[in-house]
Amino acid sequence: MHVLDKLSALANSAKYDVSCASSGSTRQGGALGRATLGGICHSWSADGRCISLLKVLFSNICVYDCAYCINRRSNDIRRAQFTPEELARLTVNFYQKNYIEGLFLSSAIVKNPDHTMELLNKTMRLLREAYLFHGYIHVKVIPGSSPALVDEAGRLADRVSVNIELPSAQSLALLAPQKNYPAIFAPMRHIHKTILQHKEENKTTKHAMKFAPAGQSTQLIIGASPERDLQILKLSAFLYQSVRMRRVYYSAYVPVNAGTNLPALIRPPLLREHRLYQADWLLRFYGFEATELLDEQHPDFEEGLDPKVSWALRHIGAFPVEINTADYSQLLRIPGVGVRSAARIMAVRKVKKIRYEDLKKLRVVLKRAQYFILVNGRYHGDVSPEPVGIRQKLDVIARRPPSQSQLTLFSAPEEREAASSISGEL
Amino acid sequence: MKYTFIYDGSFEGFLAAMAEAFYQGDPPEDIREEKEYVPSLFSQAIKVEPVSQRFKAFVTRLGAEAPPATMRKLFCAYLSGVQNREMLAYRYLDFAFRHGNQAGRFLSEEAVSRMEELFRKVLREAHRMQGLVRFKELSDGVLYAPVETDHNVLPLISPHFIKRMRHSRWVIHDVRRQQAAVNDNGTCRIMATQLAHTPEYTEDEYFYQRLWREYFKTIAIESRLNPRLQRQFLPQRYWKYLVEVAPPEEA
Numbered sequence: 001m002h003v004l005d006k007l008s009a010l011a012n013s014a015k016y017d018v019s020c021a022s023s024g025s026t027r028q029g030g031a032l033g034r035a036t037l038g039g040i041c042h043s044w045s046a047d048g049r050c051i052s053l054l055k056v057l058f059s060n061i062c063v064y065d066c067a068y069c070i071n072r073r074s075n076d077i078r079r080a081q082f083t084p085e086e087l088a089r090l091t092v093n094f095y096q097k098n099y100i101e102g103l104f105l106s107s108a109i110v111k112n113p114d115h116t117m118e119l120l121n122k123t124m125r126l127l128r129e130a131y132l133f134h135g136y137i138h139v140k141v142i143p144g145s146s147p148a149l150v151d152e153a154g155r156l157a158d159r160v161s162v163n164i165e166l167p168s169a170q171s172l173a174l175l176a177p178q179k180n181y182p183a184i185f186a187p188m189r190h191i192h193k194t195i196l197q198h199k200e201e202n203k204t205t206k207h208a209m210k211f212a213p214a215g216q217s218t219q220l221i222i223g224a225s226p227e228r229d230l231q232i233l234k235l236s237a238f239l240y241q242s243v244r245m246r247r248v249y250y251s252a253y254v255p256v257n258a259g260t261n262l263p264a265l266i267r268p269p270l271l272r273e274h275r276l277y278q279a280d281w282l283l284r285f286y287g288f289e290a291t292e293l294l295d296e297q298h299p300d301f302e303e304g305l306d307p308k309v310s311w312a313l314r315h316i317g318a319f320p321v322e323i324n325t326a327d328y329s330q331l332l333r334i335p336g337v338g339v340r341s342a343a344r345i346m347a348v349r350k351v352k353k354i355r356y357e358d359l360k361k362l363r364v365v366l367k368r369a370q371y372f373i374l375v376n377g378r379y380h381g382d383v384s385p386e387p388v389g390i391r392q393k394l395d396v397i398a399r400r401p402p403s404q405s406q407l408t409l410f411s412a413p414e415e416r417e418a419a420s421s422i423s424g425e426l
Numbered sequence: 427m428k429y430t431f432i433y434d435g436s437f438e439g440f441l442a443a444m445a446e447a448f449y450q451g452d453p454p455e456d457i458r459e460e461k462e463y464v465p466s467l468f469s470q471a472i473k474v475e476p477v478s479q480r481f482k483a484f485v486t487r488l489g490a491e492a493p494p495a496t497m498r499k500l501f502c503a504y505l506s507g508v509q510n511r512e513m514l515a516y517r518y519l520d521f522a523f524r525h526g527n528q529a530g531r532f533l534s535e536e537a538v539s540r541m542e543e544l545f546r547k548v549l550r551e552a553h554r555m556q557g558l559v560r561f562k563e564l565s566d567g568v569l570y571a572p573v574e575t576d577h578n579v580l581p582l583i584s585p586h587f588i589k590r591m592r593h594s595r596w597v598i599h600d601v602r603r604q605q606a607a608v609n610d611n612g613t614c615r616i617m618a619t620q621l622a623h624t625p626e627y628t629e630d631e632y633f634y635q636r637l638w639r640e641y642f643k644t645i646a647i648e649s650r651l652n653p654r655l656q657r658q659f660l661p662q663r664y665w666k667y668l669v670e671v672a673p674p675e676e677a
């Protein structure tokens with residue numbers, strides 16, 4: 001098979017994986033390459049996603065049969081497998097031409113987890129040792145592979161990830177019968193421990209080896225199984241806390257297969273995915289807790305409102321907030337005020353009183369913020385500060401019940417309850 | 427009568443013109459690069475020498491009295507090439523000298539916010555170009571990347587590529603400004619450049635271009651197609667030299 005055909009088949013097999021970020025690592029001094037801290041996009045594909053890494057599967061010849069996956073054994077698709085040399089050379093050439101920032105290396109399960117992991121490691125060894133490649137490598141850890149191989153992967157890569165895929169153990173058992181939660185969480189914890197160890201060693205020795213300097217990440221598929229946003233967000237919060245996950249990626253389920261256990265979606269739930277990313281942001285940078293944003297009465301985000309607005313409307317008593325006196329954490333909770341604009345407000349306030357006209361220059365999004373702030377005691381909103389009126393102004397989907405297209409498919413209540421609170425499972 | 431200060435187009439000249447303008451005290455009518463200058467009846471033109479005693483004193487004053495990063499902001503304003511960049515910088519400096527270290531905080535002040543905006547714009551393009559430069563392998567082994575940018579970002583992006591590919595011979599050619607950053611083993615210079623003839627590429631180059639186009643096409647998810655979003659991130663004015671979206675070159 002020609003490399004062009006392999007590339008086409010194996011990129012096609014990898015494209016539903018969303019974690020394309022190349023940030024969070026610095027690596028320098030090699031013959032070729034440099035991993036930059038901010039991450040660089042090299043192009044944007046026709047679906048508007050940033051292309052930063054060459055994202056391919058090493059192989060799509062899978063022995064597993066996960067219901068949601070295009071590469072499952074029972075599917076009739078083009079099968080292909082790179083050799084480590086082919087993939088290494090491809091990466092180096094793309095890198096040199098500045099097409100990419102590095103490699104996102106993943107694979108279907110070839111024969112068994114250890115065999116697969118060994119092939120991925122071999123490819124990375126070639127890149128690092130033979131080609132002296134110092135660009136970015138993100139490698140998928142194959143659940144079930146032995147700790148020694150995971151360790152080697154961590155030493156060769158900038159970032160490692162173990163994908164959880166489905167947000168509950170039950171769903172995973174149902175849709176990916178050959179996988180299980182313990183086999184996913186064990187390497188995650190192992191990686192976390194090893195990263196911490198290396199950090200300690202780095203403090204004492206000068207030339208300690210690097211281990212996954214950009215940390216670990218994971219991915220959750222949204223909408224292939226019945227979990228509510230609340231449960232998903234709690235799982236993310238848990239991961240950020242317990243294993244210091246750098247990023248949790250959310251991937252709207254793209255229906256590539258039909259199956260009795262799968263929802264028959266017409267379109268991937270993109271807006272839901274978007275809301276989860278917004279909420280994830282609020283967890284990481286805005287000091288929100290998962291259980292503040294959602295609760296048993298409101299287990300899902302409203303599609304028409306961003307999570308911060310939605311939270312603010314349920315806590316309208318805490319608003320409006322005076323821009324000239326509120327403390328930083330209060331500013332952060334105002335819809336339309338971001339981390340940067342909050343910092344700008346704090347800075348400008350030290351030298352002068354802020355007027356309403358100034359806010360635009362400070363990059364406050366007045367479209368939303370106007371309803372939640374006072375400036376020198378004055379309210380500037382174009383409707384009175386009541387939830388009903390504000391909602392009418394800000395809801396992007398007028399009167400469409402949230403997530404309907406997905407929920408009707410899981411109407412049986414027992415099924416919803418079966419996917420129990422995540423903290424009990426971990 | 428007010429003065430118009432004219433400089434030679436170099437960054438030193440740009441700074442020297444600022445120095446002269448502040449030395450004269452009253453706000454100038456204008457500050458202009460020589461080749462952009464159109465004589466006017468209402469002001470007296472003064473041609474500024476790039477490096478003088480006054481220039482040195484001014485640079486010292488910048489370090490002592492202006493907020494941190496002012497030099498970098500001035501450099502970016504200079505590189506921006508936009509009309510009025512000199513007077514924008516002048517007004518910013520005028521404000522900055524009066525408010526010292528605090529000046530950066532007056533974001534609601536016109537003179538400050540416009541300068542900051544320009545600064546951000548130039549940096550944004552520089553950051554974007556770090557991703558969008560496309561090197562093509564010439565038959566003599568040199569990696570050649572033509573670009574057309576809004577601002578003169580070569581001085582800003584070269585350090586990144588030196589770190590990235592110190593040991594290769596590469597050229598980033600700013601076609602619009604007829605300049606190129608030329609790297610040979612970690613020594614990188616920016617020089618006036620024009621192509622003598624159409625570049626000849628290696629066989630491999632065409633092969634990898636095909637691979638990259640194939641990858642680019644394949645990676646988009648059909649059910650998520652969103653060309654508007656794509657163009658928002660990747661404005662069409664940059665497509666000309668992007669292998670994945672420009673018409674394929676023939677071998």
Ligand code: SF4
Pocket residue numbers: 062063064065066069070071072073107108109176
């Ligand atoms: S293991 Fe499952 S998810 Fe991974 S490639 Fe195979 S079928 Fe797909």
